[in-house]
Amino acid sequence: ANEQVIDGRGWRSGALVETRELTQWFFKITQYSDELLSALGALDKWPEKVRTMQANWIGRSEGMLIRWALDKASAPKGQSELEIYTTRPDTLFGASFMAIAPDHPLAKAASEKNRALAGFCDECRRLGTSVADLETAEKMGFDTGIRAIHPFDKDWLVPVYVANFVLMDYGTGAIFGCPSGDQRDLDFALKYKLPVVPVILPAGEDAKTFAIKDKAADGDGTMINSKFLDGLSTKAAFEEAAQRLETTKLGKSAVGQRNVNYRLRDWGISRQRYWGCPIPVIHCDDCGIVPVPAKDLPVKLPEDATFDKPGNPLDRHPTWKNCACPACKKPARRETDTMDTFVDSSWYYARFTNPTSETPIDPKAAAYWLPVDQYIGGIEHAILHLLYSRFFFRAISDSGHGPESNNLREPFEALFTQGMVTHETYKSADGKWLPPNEIKIVGEGAARTATELSNGQPVEIGDIIKMSKNKKNVVDPDEIIGHWGADCARWFMLSDSPPERDVAWTEAGVQGAGRFVQRIWRLIEDAAGKAAPAGAPMPSAFGDDALALRRSAHKTLAQVGRCIEGLRFNVAVAQLYDFTNQFSAALGKSSTGLDWAIGEASQVLTKMIGPMMPHLAEECWSRLGYNTLLANEPWPAADPALLVDDSVTIAVQVNGKRRDELTIARDASNEDIQAAALKLEAVVRAMEGRLPKKVIVVPHRIVNIVG
RNA sequence: GCCCCGAUGGCGAAACUGGUAGACGCGCCGCACUCAAAAUGCGGAGCCGAGAGGCGUGCUGGUUCGAUUCCGGCUCGGGGCACCA
Numbered sequence: 102a103n104e105q106v107i108d109g110r111g112w113r114s115g116a117l118v119e120t121r122e123l124t125q126w127f128f129k130i131t132q133y134s135d136e137l138l139s140a141l142g143a144l145d146k147w148p149e150k151v152r153t154m155q156a157n158w159i160g161r162s163e164g165m166l167i168r169w170a171l172d173k174a175s176a177p178k179g180q181s182e183l184e185i186y187t188t189r190p191d192t193l194f195g196a197s198f199m200a201i202a203p204d205h206p207l208a209k210a211a212s213e214k215n216r217a218l219a220g221f222c223d224e225c226r227r228l229g230t231s232v233a234d235l236e237t238a239e240k241m242g243f244d245t246g247i248r249a250i251h252p253f254d255k256d257w258l259v260p261v262y263v264a265n266f267v268l269m270d271y272g273t274g275a276i277f278g279c280p281s282g283d284q285r286d287l288d289f290a291l292k293y294k295l296p297v298v299p300v301i302l303p304a305g306e307d308a309k310t311f312a313i314k315d316k317a318a319d320g321d322g323t324m325i326n327s328k329f330l331d332g333l334s335t336k337a338a339f340e341e342a343a344q345r346l347e348t349t350k351l352g353k354s355a356v357g358q359r360n361v362n363y364r365l366r367d368w369g370i371s372r373q374r375y376w377g378c379p380i381p382v383i384h385c386d387d388c389g390i391v392p393v394p395a396k397d398l399p400v401k402l403p404e405d406a407t408f409d410k411p412g413n414p415l416d417r418h419p420t421w422k423n424c425a426c427p428a429c430k431k432p433a434r435r436e437t438d439t440m441d442t443f444v445d446s447s448w449y450y451a452r453f454t455n456p457t458s459e460t461p462i463d464p465k466a467a468a469y470w471l472p473v474d475q476y477i478g479g480i481e482h483a484i485l486h487l488l489y490s491r492f493f494f495r496a497i498s499d500s501g502h503g504p505e506s507n508n509l510r511e512p513f514e515a516l517f518t519q520g521m522v523t524h525e526t527y528k529s530a531d532g533k534w535l536p537p538n539e540i541k542i543v544g545e546g547a548a549r550t551a552t553e554l555s556n557g558q559p560v561e562i563g564d565i566i567k568m569s570k571n572k573k574n575v576v577d578p579d580e581i582i583g584h585w586g587a588d589c590a591r592w593f594m595l596s597d598s599p600p601e602r603d604v605a606w607t608e609a610g611v612q613g614a615g616r617f618v619q620r621i622w623r624l625i626e627d628a629a630g631k632a633a634p635a636g637a638p639m640p641s642a643f644g645d646d647a648l649a650l651r652r653s654a655h656k657t658l659a660q661v662g663r664c665i666e667g668l669r670f671n672v673a674v675a676q677l678y679d680f681t682n683q684f685s686a687a688l689g690k691s692s693t694g695l696d697w698a699i700g701e702a703s704q705v706l707t708k709m710i711g712p713m714m715p716h717l718a719e720e721c722w723s724r725l726g727y728n729t730l731l732a733n734e735p736w737p738a739a740d741p742a743l744l745v746d747d748s749v750t751i752a753v754q755v756n757g758k759r760r761d762e763l764t765i766a767r768d769a770s771n772e773d774i775q776a777a778a779l780k781l782e783a784v785v786r787a788m789e790g791r792l793p794k795k796v797i798v799v800p801h802r803i804v805n806i807v808g
Numbered sequence: 809g810c811c812c813c814g815a816u817g818g819c820g821a822a823a824c825u826g827g828u829a830g831a832c833g834c835g836c837c838g839c840a841c842u843c844a845a846a847a848u849g850c851g852g853a854g855c856c857g858a859g860a861g862g863c864g865u866g867c868u869g870g871u872u873c874g875a876u877u878c879c880g881g882c883u884c885g886g887g888g889c890a891c892c893a
Binding site: 150153156240271272279286480602609614617663671674677750751761762802803 | 819
């Protein structure tokens with residue numbers, strides 16, 4: 102944190118802000134709302150989903166702040182106007198009430214002389230805190246008796262209600278209600294018998310017959326019942342109303358002002374718990390809030406805290422919180438709140454660029470390494486961790502603690518959100534969750550049944566869900582590694598599902614991976630005995646089978662390389678299975694130069710499995726006679742000449758239906774392909790004697806005969 | 809309520825920019841080896857049909873010589889946000 106604490110919300114960068122009587126600490130992420138939102142567009146290596154989620158979370162809306170004069174006769178003393186926020190100034194002529202939050206200053210002022218109103222506000226606060234049934238909470242309002250003057254008509258008085266659905270911390274905590282144009286306002290108006298004047302005529306409706314019943318017209322349309330706005334589209338009406346409000350004065354300044362609002366709130370980092378970094382400030386009766394001097398950082402947690410009671414162990418620790426004020430040296434108190442753990446995860450990647458640096462971040466190392474080229478994490482971090490990190494990285498840079506680089510704003514260049522490992526769940530007869538190693542499963546498919554190992558009681562087999570300690574559907578990694586080996590576990594997880602999707606951990610699946618591990622070992626063993634010695638010169642000619650093996654090896658190499666680059670590991674695995682099948686078959690053949698091709702294939706296969714099964718690959722490498730570490734070997738290059746075949750197989754369709762296929766020289770002309778296709782027996786039969794009207798030939802792919 | 813994503817065999821899935829749907833694996837079936845089992849090897853299979861053939865990528869229209877892929881409407885499933893003015 103910055104060493105300067107600045108009061109209120111006039112904060113710039115890096116400071117902790119005290120905002121309430123009860124000290125709660127915030128980071129002013131809202132300072133960056135606009136940048137965090139607009140910069141999302143440039144994160145083209147992030148999933149669209151995550152960018153959308155962040156954009157929604159930041160929640161930008163363009164609207165207007167409008168000041169309504171209050172009718173003097175009805176307003177409490179000292180209150181002369183009410184400022185509201187709206188995104189729909191175009192619907193102002195449909196206004197039939199104002200609504201303010203129970204905590205709005207005007208509500209408080211009015212409550213002083215109105216006990217019933219004060220009671221209503223208290224009731225709202227009480228209900229408001231039990232968030233549980235916010236969803237079903239009924240809209241409630243209370244007429245304050247105050248009247249506001251319509252900005253477009255000084256003789257039009259609008260009643261001011263306190264309403265439970267208006268939030269103090271969004272906009273200005275006050276709205277105007279247009280029942281015909283907003284469903285929530287309509288519900289409220291119907292309940293309190295307020296006027297409903299249609300102002301938007303949806304396309305296709307007739308102005309003479311159009312009426313609002315219980316469904317508001319909240320879309321676009323043409324303005325009606327709106328005086329000078331009549332006939333305009335909603336968009337044009339917004340502009341017209343906005344311009345008039347901007348140029349009309351109330352007192353010294355304009356009635357209306359265009360304004361951008363964000364849903365994003367400041368980041369409350371205060372936690373009343375032991376496990377977290379202490380917020381490094383000291384409370385002094387004379388000096389107020391004083392930052393802990395840099396030389397005394399970090400503030401360490403006491404090691405003798407007790408956890409026998411609920412509440413914050415730091416707060417009730419007998420001595421830890423007592424200290425001297427760094428400014429005046431008088432006795433003072435430490436802040437006992439600790440930081441949200443998301444604070445730490447917001448900059449660890451920058452620290453990692455030089456973990457021994459004296460300063461939190463080494464500007465040179467950070468500039469050299471950052472941004473992170475490829476960040477991988479779960480989708481559960483889509484908003485909080487990833488948004489906080491984007492903010493924090495900017496904040497540390499703007500406060501002079503970041504990388505030595507002018508325009509490094511984003512910490513993570515590319516983002517990949519991987520799926521989770523899931524497992525079946527098991528429940529005992531008395532409703533307790535059971536771990537997989539305490540049950541026995543018999544039968545297959547729909548006939549599978551499970552029993553408890555300890556007592557033979559029947560067990561219910563449940564859904565396949567994310568592994569969690571709570572549901573006990575967990576397989577201990579140590580057990581997996583002990584039984585199957587780490588390579589097998591890796592291989593299974595990579596092979597089964599694309600990495601962005603969940604993967605279901607199943608015993609059968611791991612067995613399959615285990616078999617493949619054995620198979621590779623046997624294959625390399627066999628191949629080592631048949632291969633030309635390492636370093637033997639490449640023969641000048643190859644027989645058909647030797648050439649086929651080489652082609653297969655090089656094609657697989659090219660594909661696996663592409664798949665790994667694209668994080669498509671399951672496809673890479675499939676290619677490796679495929680190649681292994683072909684390699685095995687080739688070992689039984691005899692062909693000119695086959696021994697050399699086998700040597701090459703062994704080497705290539707070993708290198709390809711290296712990133713996924715490093716232990717096995719090293720063993721294979723050694724078995725092949727190399728005394729180096731495979732991990733230090735470069736990724737092999739595929740020979741482009743071996744990636745294309747001399748002949749291609751293309752499908753032949755008649756009227757869009759596949760009838761046969763055709764193998765022909767790769768460089769055959771369209772005429773040759775067409776002629777060969779028309780001669781095929783299945784084609785002749787399907788044509789039933791008709792002449793082709795049209796023949797489409799797509800070289801190397803397909804022939805479609807229309808007729 | 810608003811926004812986003814997805815739907816392919818018994819299962820996990822693959823299919824480059826509209827061009828042979830189901831690669832590869834799991835499971836299954838058959839065979840070989842074995843006293844037997846496991847392991848291993850070989851072979852089979854989308855569904856219907858003896859076969860020829862027909863039907864098939866959630867449903868339904870459309871564009872196209874050709875649609876899992878593009879467009880419209882719908883159904884179901886998953887996720888995010890949610891009195892946001």
